[in-house]
Amino acid sequence: MRVGIIGATGYGGAELLRLLNQHPKVEEIVLYSSSKEGMNIQESYPHVSGIYNKELKSIKLQSMKEEVDTVFLATPPGVSTEWSGAIAKAGCQVIDLSGDLRLQDPLVYETWYKREAAPLSLIENAVYGLPEWNRDYIKKAKIIANPGCYPTATLLGLAPLAKSEIIDVDSIIIDAKSGTSGAGRSPSAVTHYSEMNENFKIYQINTHKHVPEIEQLLNEWNNNIQTVTFQPHLVPMVRGIMATIYVKAKRQTSEEELRELYQEAYQKEHFVRVRPKGQFPATKEVYGSNYCDIGVTYDERTGRITVVSVIDNVVKGASGQAIQNFNIMNGFEEELGINNVPMYP
Ligand SMILES: NC(=O)C1=CN([C@@H]2O[C@H](COP(=O)(O)OP(=O)(O)OC[C@H]3O[C@@H](n4cnc5c(N)ncnc54)[C@H](OP(=O)(O)O)[C@@H]3O)[C@@H](O)[C@H]2O)C=CC1
Numbered sequence: 001m002r003v004g005i006i007g008a009t010g011y012g013g014a015e016l017l018r019l020l021n022q023h024p025k026v027e028e029i030v031l032y033s034s035s036k037e038g039m040n041i042q043e044s045y046p047h048v049s050g051i052y053n054k055e056l057k058s059i060k061l062q063s064m065k066e067e068v069d070t071v072f073l074a075t076p077p078g079v080s081t082e083w084s085g086a087i088a089k090a091g092c093q094v095i096d097l098s099g100d101l102r103l104q105d106p107l108v109y110e111t112w113y114k115r116e117a118a119p120l121s122l123i124e125n126a127v128y129g130l131p132e133w134n135r136d137y138i139k140k141a142k143i144i145a146n147p148g149c150y151p152t153a154t155l156l157g158l159a160p161l162a163k164s165e166i167i168d169v170d171s172i173i174i175d176a177k178s179g180t181s182g183a184g185r186s187p188s189a190v191t192h193y194s195e196m197n198e199n200f201k202i203y204q205i206n207t208h209k210h211v212p213e214i215e216q217l218l219n220e221w222n223n224n225i226q227t228v229t230f231q232p233h234l235v236p237m238v239r240g241i242m243a244t245i246y247v248k249a250k251r252q253t254s255e256e257e258l259r260e261l262y263q264e265a266y267q268k269e270h271f272v273r274v275r276p277k278g279q280f281p282a283t284k285e286v287y288g289s290n291y292c293d294i295g296v297t298y299d300e301r302t303g304r305i306t307v308v309s310v311i312d313n314v315v316k317g318a319s320g321q322a323i324q325n326f327n328i329m330n331g332f333e334e335e336l337g338i339n340n341v342p343m344y345p
């Protein structure tokens with residue numbers, strides 16, 4: 001297949017290029033840029049020198065539909081709103097890594113993103129691309145709203161509990177930590193080295209745009225779940241997210257019961273690994289891979305369940321999951337191109 005990447009000069013785009021370049025069903029990759037047309041990608045990313053040696057093209061609908069079958073948008077909010085409808089109408093599959101098409105209610109989008117929402121008809125045509133819980137819809141989709149990085153770690157970590165009758169639905173707290181690559185390639189005062197090195201920051205307390213995305217899915221799975229507390233933090237590392245999730249059990253449970261619940265939910269899922277008793281995942285154990293690793297435990301003293309869920313934000317949290325969706329949409333084996341062992345150490 002021929003694939004195009006809009007936003008190829010960003011981190012999500014670069015990761016798509018790295019992974020799609022080794023994908024056995026991808027014969028051509030076309031890179032598009034809104035600001036660096038005509039420039040060779042190697043000028044922006046010397047790490048692909050001698051491997052991928054092509055010029056960035058300008059984003060033109062007419063040529064795009066002749067050049068590619070699938071378009072990945074690794075672009076900031078607003079770009080997909082502008083382009084996805086037209087690209088899909090031209091006959092290409094669309095996989096959008098931004099948050100533009102994830103929220104079903106345009107008013108909720110406008111409240112949290114503080115910008116105009118995409119047309120409802122476009123939102124309604126987009127399928128939320130969390131393969132482990134939405135595979136049947138993804139198979140038939142033409143437009144994918146690829147989940148956010150924090151929602152991916154959080155939702156995979158919470159789904160078995162949300163769908164069970166074990167938890168007090170008003171007690172969900174998500175304490176999430178991310179590496180700085182989650183903020184993209186453009187330098188900022190928040191993420192530059194002197195600000196982040198030897199530092200640990202909380203940000204966007206109670207206002208992060210991933211709150212409504214997490215709540216939307218949890219509510220779909222269990223309509224008694226209305227709100228959650230979600231707080232994101234920046235940690236001085238490049239890749240990785242750890243979501244530590246605390247939920248009160250509404251009845252007596254046990255570590256054995258919880259582990260069984262998780263093992264059953266994910267036994268057929270290649271990319272979700274439930275850790276054995278007493279073992280909790282670290283971000284480095286999924287580094288550079290499409291895995292989500294989960295540990296779960298129960299504190300009999302407090303009646304609280306703790307779930308630890310880790311992903312690589314650029315892979316399972318963005319580009320790897322986008323390729324997993326691409327594979328499902330096209331009837332390919334789900335692991336194609338993304339089946340590498342995590343990098344360690
Ligand atoms: N980084 C991560 O871990 C994750 C990112 N995401 C989401 O994926 C998307 C991309 O993120 P990321 O790669 O980190 O961001 P970056 O800031 O690193 O890259 C975004 C790219 O978008 C392109 N772009 C900017 N403005 C426009 C425009 N008006 N039209 C077309 N292209 C434009 C730019 O490329 P050029 O100037 O060459 O056009 C830029 O390189 C974002 O929506 C982000 O929230 C989701 C999950 C995780």
Ligand SMILES: CC(=O)N[C@@H](CCC(=O)OP(=O)(O)O)C(=O)O
Nearest residue numbers: 097098099148149178179182183
């Ligand atoms: C560390 C960091 O800054 N992370 C980003 C999350 C990136 C992401 O997933 O955003 P989208 O929903 O737009 O895809 C943030 O908190 O905004």
